[in-house]
Amino acid sequence: MADRNITIRQARTNNLDGLNLVVPRNQLVVFVGRSGSGKSSLVFDTIAAEAGFQLNETFPPFARNRLPKWARPEVEHIDGLTPVIVIDQRRIGGNARSTVGTITDAWTYLRLLFSRLSEPHVGESNRFSFNDPTGMCPTCHGLGEVVVSAVERFLDLDKSLAGGAIRLPGFGNGGYWYTQYADIGTFDVDTPLRDWTASELEALLYGGQAAADLGHKPPKDYEGVVERFERIYLRTADNLSERKQDAIRKFTKSGTCPDCAGDRLNEAARTATVDGNTIGQLARLEITELLDVVRQIDTRIVGPVVAALTARLEAMVTIGLGYLALSRATTTLSGGESQRIKTVKHLGSSLTEMTYVVDEPTVGLHPTDVDSMVKLLEQLRDSGNTVLVVEHDPAVMRHADQVVEVGPGAGAEGGRLVFQGAFAELGGSGTPTGKALARQRAMKVTNRRENGKLTVTDAERNNLQKVTVGFPTGVMTVLTGVAGSGKSSLAQELVEQQQAIVIDQKPVSANRRSTPITYTGIAPAIRRLFARLNQVPAALFSANSDGACPECKGLGVFYTDLAFMEGQEVVCETCQGRRFTPEVLAHTVNGHSIADVEELTIDETITELPDARISRALQQLAAVGLGYLRLGQSLNTLSGGECQRVKIAKELREAGEPTTYVLDEPTTGLHLDDIDTLLEVLDSLVEHGHTVVVVEHNLDVIRQADWLIDLGPGPGRHGGTVLFEGRPADYGGHSTPTSLALAGAGRATAVRRGALTGRV
Ligand code: ADP
Ligand code: ADP
Ligand code: ZN
Ligand code: ZN
Numbered sequence: 001m002a003d004r005n006i007t008i009r010q011a012r013t014n015n016l017d018g019l020n021l022v023v024p025r026n027q028l029v030v031f032v033g034r035s036g037s038g039k040s041s042l043v044f045d046t047i048a049a050e051a052g053f054q055l056n057e058t059f060p061p062f063a064r065n066r067l068p069k070w071a072r073p074e075v076e077h078i079d080g081l082t083p084v085i086v087i088d089q090r091r092i093g094g095n096a097r098s099t100v101g102t103i104t105d106a107w108t109y110l111r112l113l114f115s116r117l118s119e120p121h122v123g124e125s126n127r128f129s130f131n132d133p134t135g136m137c138p139t140c141h142g143l144g145e146v147v148v149s150a151v152e153r154f155l156d157l158d159k160s161l162a163g164g165a166i167r168l169p170g171f172g173n174g175g176y177w178y179t180q181y182a183d184i185g186t187f188d189v190d191t192p193l194r195d196w197t198a199s200e201l202e203a204l205l206y207g208g209q210a211a212a213d214l215g216h217k218p219p220k221d222y223e224g225v226v227e228r229f230e231r232i233y234l235r236t237a238d239n240l241s242e243r244k245q246d247a248i249r250k251f252t253k254s255g256t257c258p259d260c261a262g263d264r265l266n267e268a269a270r271t272a273t274v275d276g277n278t279i280g281q282l283a284r285l286e287i288t289e290l291l292d293v294v295r296q297i298d299t300r301i302v303g304p305v306v307a308a309l310t311a312r313l314e315a316m317v318t319i320g321l322g323y324l325a326l327s328r329a330t331t332t333l334s335g336g337e338s339q340r341i342k343t344v345k346h347l348g349s350s351l352t353e354m355t356y357v358v359d360e361p362t363v364g365l366h367p368t369d370v371d372s373m374v375k376l377l378e379q380l381r382d383s384g385n386t387v388l389v390v391e392h393d394p395a396v397m398r399h400a401d402q403v404v405e406v407g408p409g410a411g412a413e414g415g416r417l418v419f420q421g422a423f424a425e426l427g428g429s430g431t432p433t434g435k436a437l438a439r440q441r442a443m444k445v446t447n448r449r450e451n452g453k454l455t456v457t458d459a460e461r462n463n464l465q466k467v468t469v470g471f472p473t474g475v476m477t478v479l480t481g482v483a484g485s486g487k488s489s490l491a492q493e494l495v496e497q498q499q500a501i502v503i504d505q506k507p508v509s510a511n512r513r514s515t516p517i518t519y520t521g522i523a524p525a526i527r528r529l530f531a532r533l534n535q536v537p538a539a540l541f542s543a544n545s546d547g548a549c550p551e552c553k554g555l556g557v558f559y560t561d562l563a564f565m566e567g568q569e570v571v572c573e574t575c576q577g578r579r580f581t582p583e584v585l586a587h588t589v590n591g592h593s594i595a596d597v598e599e600l601t602i603d604e605t606i607t608e609l610p611d612a613r614i615s616r617a618l619q620q621l622a623a624v625g626l627g628y629l630r631l632g633q634s635l636n637t638l639s640g641g642e643c644q645r646v647k648i649a650k651e652l653r654e655a656g657e658p659t660t661y662v663l664d665e666p667t668t669g670l671h672l673d674d675i676d677t678l679l680e681v682l683d684s685l686v687e688h689g690h691t692v693v694v695v696e697h698n699l700d701v702i703r704q705a706d707w708l709i710d711l712g713p714g715p716g717r718h719g720g721t722v723l724f725e726g727r728p729a730d731y732g733g734h735s736t737p738t739s740l741a742l743a744g745a746g747r748a749t750a751v752r753r754g755a756l757t758g759r760v
Contacts, residue, residue, distance in 0.1 A: 336364020
């Protein structure tokens with residue numbers, strides 16, 4: 001009889017401090033703890049990594065190269081693992097051939113349906129696949145889009161032909177228009193194109209009949225600029241060098257395929273119908289509407305197919321994505337949408353005894369949508385799997401079979417098991433999460449006064465229905481509404497119309513060597529401090545000077561290049577990776593050598609390295625709650641939320657002019673405690689004279705805003721209008737999802753916290 005537990009002994013990955021844990025299988029286990037406490041190190045970098053590593057080992061080497069690479073975690077012993085599937089927030093991204101329909105397999109069922117029922121009969125289901133040569137549109141090869149000439153960028157109207165009016169590469173020398181248009185006497189090579197007649201311009205660009213009307217040759221003898229450009233460059237794009245392709249990219253754009261109008265399919269596939277609808281029409285419907293159509297289909301011949309398709313579409317609706325269409329390219333989905341789609345995909349799987357590892361599934365979800373997400377996780381568990389979830393939302397913890405808290409603090413102050421048990425016991429446990437759940441959070445009493453307004457006018461991006469709305473300046477505004485209601489679309493319009501700046505969660509730097517030291521530029525100040533206090537030259541403390549270890553030249557490591565395996569980093573034996581000579585390491589500040597500095601946290605540095613310049617450079621990072629980062633830690637290891645706070649710190653340090661900042665769900669990855677820190681950080685942006693607009697679902701953040709703009713009422717085309725603009729405190733008594741959620745939370749809060757009168 002197999003062991004029913006996953007057992008972990010002495011885990012030391014990243015900040016884990018010899019952590020021991022026994023997790024029951026076939027349960028829903030929620031991992032909680034402050035940001036940076038080690039939840040991801042435990043769940044992703046230890047459990048998922050070990051399972052992935054062991055699974056890879058069972059494949060022959062050539063197959064292993066095609067599998068995701070897993071670094072073996074630092075752990076003494078793990079057993080009871082089953083194969084792991086990670087459902088993270090990484091966008092599905094890249095591939096232009098992937099749509100909501102293909103990624104969820106709904107498209108497979110729809111194709112099957114068409115292959116059985118379509119009028120006229122077209123053939124097997126591959127004939128409806130845009131990724132199959134027998135189904136794809138021959139013009140766009142199934143992409144639905146083609147590269148077309150950006151004719152408006154071809155000509156510089158202020159110049160003459162002789163002066164280089166044709167901007168395209170290879171058209172400058174005059175030979176071209178001379179051979180083409182010599183017989184048309186009126187093509188004056190010295191007149192700026194602006195002074196040409198419309199028919200002359202037309203003849204130049206398109207040749208053919210337009211040119212024949214002016215000259216003496218038959219239309220086919222005139223090749224216009226556009227035709228020539230497309231013949232030489234576009235139709236042979238695959239054979240061009242990278243540099244040529246770069247050069248012509250400026251003169252092209254992608255446009256809807258003229259043949260299939262974006263349906264991606266060849267003529268037979270895109271014109272056949274079922275109950276009067278083409279497959280393209282169905283793909284463009286919102287999933288909720290598609291469901292209505294599918295339910296009408298006569299199921300006598302195709303019962304199982306309709307049932308499978310209906311189940312898949314219903315799962316999409318349950319998970320709050322009913323507003324998407326199957327034709328939507330996955331490259332345009334948000335992180336939260338991508339994650340929910342991945343979850344649906346796995347729900348359809350009949351594999352059991354898997355371990356699903358899920359990262360913050362509530363991201364992007366309105367409180368009213370969280371319950372359906374939890375149901376999906378429970379469904380995964382009930383079909384015989386183990387579900388491990390990293391999550392900060394109490395609404396998810398409440399449904400866990402077991403809650404595991406890692407902590408108590410972040411970084412070196414975390415990495416230990418501080419709680420394991422039922423959610424009901426967590427509140428009284430005294431752990432950071434337990435205390436945060438029980439605590440009375442200070443309420444904002446007065447709303448700050450705006451000092452002006454930025455107006456977004458007639459916004460029609462995506463689902464917005466000609467929205468005109470004012471954003472008050474000098475205060476914090478929160479943008480709310482159910483997922484898909486249009487919040488991001490409106491935020492993008494604010495960015496475009498009013499030059500707002502987005503502070504997102506993308507990586508701070510692509511460079512692996514980027515650390516808090518390099519990012520804030522404090523290395524010279526640190527060297528000068530060591531020099532001053534030790535009465536020696538500052539250059540000694542530079543890793544490319546005489547003070548450096550002569551063996552590794554101050555790198556601390558050697559790189560070995562192995563022909564068939566990945567390169568290896570080997571620590572230098574002479575300096576043990578400490579990069580400096582023993583003489584240099586003997587010079588200390590407050591007991592820390594220059595090599596120890598990399599191990600100091602930002603908070604420690606501010607107290608231990610007494611230097612105004614260093615403290616000033618670091619104090620904003622500490623203020624945004626990142627005081628636990630080590631000075632030498634690669635910024636590549638930061639989570640999305642941490643990256644966002646690094647960027648806020650930079651703005652606090654550098655922005656002079658009042659600026660408008662837009663933040664999309666800044667609470668992502670934040671523990672309840674850290675949300676207080678975030679709110680303080682946002683407040684300090686406002687106190688510096690800036691305007692802050694946040695897209696957010698977190699009720700605590702919403703209640704702390706000065707102004708609220710609520711979009712809705714529903715997702716997709718059922719949304720896109722402004723339901724409310726005003727102070728959050730005045731948004732009671734409406735029957736909108738946000739007003740109800742605020743009221744619900746308000747009541748719960750009032751009971752728990754014994755406070756909350758009408759004013760927020
Ligand atoms: P959580 O998931 O609880 O927010 P993490 O497990 O991501 O926390 O991080 C725990 C600690 O380990 C943090 O101090 C973080 O900065 C650090 N850390 C995370 N990844 C790495 C890594 N690849 N290398 C070194 N330190 C890391
Ligand atoms: P929210 O931020 O409130 O979740 P969005 O502004 O992202 O909502 O989306 C509003 C609507 O616009 C949704 O129906 C969404 O599917 C659609 N949408 C968003 N981005 C795109 C896009 N790039 N192409 C087509 N539709 C989009
Ligand atoms: Zn096409
Ligand atoms: Zn060395």
